[in-house]
Amino acid sequence: MSSEAATPASPRLVVGIDLGTTNSLAAIRAGKGARVLRDADGEPLIPSVVCFHPDGRTLVGREAKAERLTHPDRTVFSIKRLIGRSVHELGDEPKRLPYPIVAGERDLPRVRVGERQWSPEEISALILQRVKQTAEQALGQPVQHAVVTVPAWFDDAQRQATKDAAALAGLDCLRILNEPTAAALAYGIDGSKDGTALVYDLGGGTFDVSILRIDDGVFRVLSTSGDTHLGGDDFDELLGQRILAALPRVAGKAGALEDPYVLQAVRKAAESLKIKLSSAERADLQLDLGARGAVTLTVTRAEFEAAIAPLVQRTLDCVQRAVKDAGLRLEQIDDVVLVGGSTRVPMVRARLRGMLGKEPHTGVDPDLAVALGASIQADVLAGNDRSLLPLDVIPLSLGIETLGGAVQKLILRNSTIPTSVTEEFSTGVDNQTAVDLNVFQGERELAKDCRRLGHFKLRGIPPLPAGLPRIAVTFLVDADGVLRVTAREQRTGAEASIQIVPSFGLTRDEVRRMMLDSIENAQADYVAREAIDVRNKAEAMVRGTQKALALAELPPDQTYAVQKAVKALGKLLAANADAAALKQGCDDLTKVTATIADDVISAAVAKALREEQQGS
Amino acid sequence: MIHVPAPDPFAVFGLQRSIDLDERTLEQRYLKLSRECHPDLHRQKETGDCIAVLQRAAEINDAWKILRDPWQRARALLELLSPGALERNKKLDPMFLADALELAEEVAFASVENVPQLRTRLSGAVASDMQTLRAQLARGDVDAAARTLHASHYHRKALQDLDAKS
Numbered sequence: 001m002s003s004e005a006a007t008p009a010s011p012r013l014v015v016g017i018d019l020g021t022t023n024s025l026a027a028i029r030a031g032k033g034a035r036v037l038r039d040a041d042g043e044p045l046i047p048s049v050v051c052f053h054p055d056g057r058t059l060v061g062r063e064a065k066a067e068r069l070t071h072p073d074r075t076v077f078s079i080k081r082l083i084g085r086s087v088h089e090l091g092d093e094p095k096r097l098p099y100p101i102v103a104g105e106r107d108l109p110r111v112r113v114g115e116r117q118w119s120p121e122e123i124s125a126l127i128l129q130r131v132k133q134t135a136e137q138a139l140g141q142p143v144q145h146a147v148v149t150v151p152a153w154f155d156d157a158q159r160q161a162t163k164d165a166a167a168l169a170g171l172d173c174l175r176i177l178n179e180p181t182a183a184a185l186a187y188g189i190d191g192s193k194d195g196t197a198l199v200y201d202l203g204g205g206t207f208d209v210s211i212l213r214i215d216d217g218v219f220r221v222l223s224t225s226g227d228t229h230l231g232g233d234d235f236d237e238l239l240g241q242r243i244l245a246a247l248p249r250v251a252g253k254a255g256a257l258e259d260p261y262v263l264q265a266v267r268k269a270a271e272s273l274k275i276k277l278s279s280a281e282r283a284d285l286q287l288d289l290g291a292r293g294a295v296t297l298t299v300t301r302a303e304f305e306a307a308i309a310p311l312v313q314r315t316l317d318c319v320q321r322a323v324k325d326a327g328l329r330l331e332q333i334d335d336v337v338l339v340g341g342s343t344r345v346p347m348v349r350a351r352l353r354g355m356l357g358k359e360p361h362t363g364v365d366p367d368l369a370v371a372l373g374a375s376i377q378a379d380v381l382a383g384n385d386r387s388l389l390p391l392d393v394i395p396l397s398l399g400i401e402t403l404g405g406a407v408q409k410l411i412l413r414n415s416t417i418p419t420s421v422t423e424e425f426s427t428g429v430d431n432q433t434a435v436d437l438n439v440f441q442g443e444r445e446l447a448k449d450c451r452r453l454g455h456f457k458l459r460g461i462p463p464l465p466a467g468l469p470r471i472a473v474t475f476l477v478d479a480d481g482v483l484r485v486t487a488r489e490q491r492t493g494a495e496a497s498i499q500i501v502p503s504f505g506l507t508r509d510e511v512r513r514m515m516l517d518s519i520e521n522a523q524a525d526y527v528a529r530e531a532i533d534v535r536n537k538a539e540a541m542v543r544g545t546q547k548a549l550a551l552a553e554l555p556p557d558q559t560y561a562v563q564k565a566v567k568a569l570g571k572l573l574a575a576n577a578d579a580a581a582l583k584q585g586c587d588d589l590t591k592v593t594a595t596i597a598d599d600v601i602s603a604a605v606a607k608a609l610r611e612e613q614q615g616s
Numbered sequence: 617m618i619h620v621p622a623p624d625p626f627a628v629f630g631l632q633r634s635i636d637l638d639e640r641t642l643e644q645r646y647l648k649l650s651r652e653c654h655p656d657l658h659r660q661k662e663t664g665d666c667i668a669v670l671q672r673a674a675e676i677n678d679a680w681k682i683l684r685d686p687w688q689r690a691r692a693l694l695e696l697l698s699p700g701a702l703e704r705n706k707k708l709d710p711m712f713l714a715d716a717l718e719l720a721e722e723v724a725f726a727s728v729e730n731v732p733q734l735r736t737r738l739s740g741a742v743a744s745d746m747q748t749l750r751a752q753l754a755r756g757d758v759d760a761a762a763r764t765l766h767a768s769h770y771h772r773k774a775l776q777d778l779d780a781k782s
Binding site for chain 1: 617618619620622643647650651654655656657667670671673674675677678680681
């Protein structure tokens with residue numbers, strides 16, 4: 001929820017980022033297609049994991065994931081399940097996570113690591129920062145603008161929290177894009193194939209389904225449905241329960257459930273069982289937890305499928321609902337697109353095929369499709385491509401509380417965004433100068449059954465007899481699916497001021513404060529990175545010069561001068577000198593070699609040539 | 617709380633006020649307007665996501681929502697032709713209301729084998745309502761049209777409930 005209007009200029013370089021529950025990655029439009037941005041090892045997927053190592057380092061991605069077993073209580077994953085929600089709403093979710101979650105201000109979840117408490121936005125920002133760095137290294141230029149994807153089912157609070165995370169990571173998020181819409185863009189890159197597509201997106205932690213109508217480059221979402229708490233992690237959880245049940249009572253079951261090490265080891269084992277069962281009919285597990293016991297277990301695919309059947313059925317119910325909401329029948333779906341790693345489970349594909357009578361498309365890697373699609377939208381926003389236009393919908397109805405605790409719906413779910421509605425309010429008592437509004441999102445009739453997004457206070461109403469002031473309040477849902485509220489007193493024309501207290505996520509003040517913190521940290525990060533860069537450069541210079549010296553035949557006095565400078569730099573390296581001293585050492589060496597560079601090169605070349613001739 | 621009506625959807629689409637709109641033409645017009653006004657295609661003008669651009673895009677989306685559904689279109693048209701006509705004609709014939717109540721009960725207790733037959737009947741009633749409404753609008757009889765619109769609500773609701781059952 002925001003009351004600010006952003007007016008960013010048109011940037012040229014915009015990346016698409018899939019900020020996933022399990023993995024995150026970036027992609028960029030390239031020619032007619034799109035490509036994912038890989039790290040130095042050629043790996044596109046960055047695990048959405050952050051580890052606050054006891055030695056003070058903050059690890060992100062693969063390095064962090066590697067610490068899952070050694071520091072389970074300091075390694076944060078699946079943060080997307082917590083973002084934009086309250087501790088109360090999370091229920092027993094925190095109990096299943098090996099890292100400690102505490103209730104912070106306004107009952108918002110905080111990850112506690114030592115003395116410090118981290119908001120889900122800050123953890124997500126650390127992941128986004130890594131994605132940004134990887135993209136910058138792959139592209140060789142700074143990245144400042146991005147399109148970030150969220151599950152279509154994310155509500156206002158979760159979207160705003162994701163935008164805040166991007167801002168904290170130093171990214172200007174030009175658009176929040178729904179993941180199924182992004183996937184559809186990835187499949188119909190040139191938008192030339194008209195028709196109706198169903199996108200089934202089953203990721204690690206969330207499930208989304210969207211029905212899209214593709215019409216001459218316009219990707220119009222007709223309906224969307226889903227479950228923010230259903231994904232492959234739940235399949236793992238079911239397998240994990242089997243493993244825990246088979247664990248001998250050495251430490252006692254209750255003990256095992258409390259032990260972060262056991263939880264994490266079981267989680268890992270369950271995941272590998274699931275992956276094996278996608279291709280094999282049965283999978284064996286031998287898990288040795290040392291003093292904590294050992295398990296030998298065989299799971300057949302039939303057993304696994306029986307366990308997950310109710311979950312798969314829940315996704316199919318969502319599909320039914322989405323098709324119905326789109327005003328269509330199942331047979332009117334032309335194409336079925338699969339996204340998310342969990343669609344690799346054979347049962348998911350089989351059930352979907354059975355329901356829709358069509359073979360789902362699997363041409364684009366389900367792990368990469370969302371980022372690729374986001375990069376296409378990014379290119380549109382960069383102003384490079386005007387042929388495509390995604391038109392998305394709001395996933396949940398928005399309303400305000402009326403007398404008696406009922407919710408009056410103002411904007412219905414599946415309305416195409418941007419969308420707006422204006423309502424007029426008045427006062428209940430004489431000389432009242434402020435009106436309170438509670439905004440809710442959800443489908444239920446009573447306020448207590450919907451999510452309260454926040455509290456609006458309209459101020460500056462002229463003191464008049466009750467019922468006379470007329471305050472027109474406009475609720476506008478922008479293209480990110482985020483609510484913006486403006487108000488005007490009709491008689492005086494005065495813009496009423498609105499104070500927003502969000503129920504979830506960060507207040508604007510908190511975001512500003514964290515931004516300042518992150519700028520300070522960014523300065524520290526920059527200094528640290530520069531030190532590493534200078535060190536690498538110095539090491540390379542020492543090695544390179546020594547090689548050249550060995551090759552070149554220099555007069556003794558020149559050889560001596562160069563050797564002296566190399567030795568001096570080597571000493572600085574050995575003494576762990578700071579960046580400034582190393583820089584000076586490099587400069588000194590460069591000065592010495594510059595005067596004789598030509599000689600060294602020609603001499604080295606001459607020597608190389610001679611060796612060549614002798615060899616032949 | 618009083619609802620402030622959205623701008624005239626016919627004007628937003630640059631169309632003459634009429635109940636008879638060709639669906640395909642309407643859709644083409646919607647796609648064209650969206651391309652012209654959607655904030656995503658106008659980042660270069662540095663207007664970005666400013667409220668005015670969003671508001672215009674919202675108007676187009678909201679007008680499309682009204683125009684594409686013949687019943688919502690009729691309602692908007694009536695309000696434009698004769699503001700207050702719908703409010704004036706809220707009171708329906710008690711005989712009709714008794715029938716409507718009976719119909720609702722029939723839907724609530726319909727057995728599976730009765731559903732298709734009931735659906736055919738209700739669809740017929742809704743189609744006939746629309747025909748009547750068009751004729752009344754063509755004659756300029758806004759009060760009769762308003763009553764038809766109110767009455768038809770019961771038929772459409774019954775059909776909806778029937779669909780929800782199966």
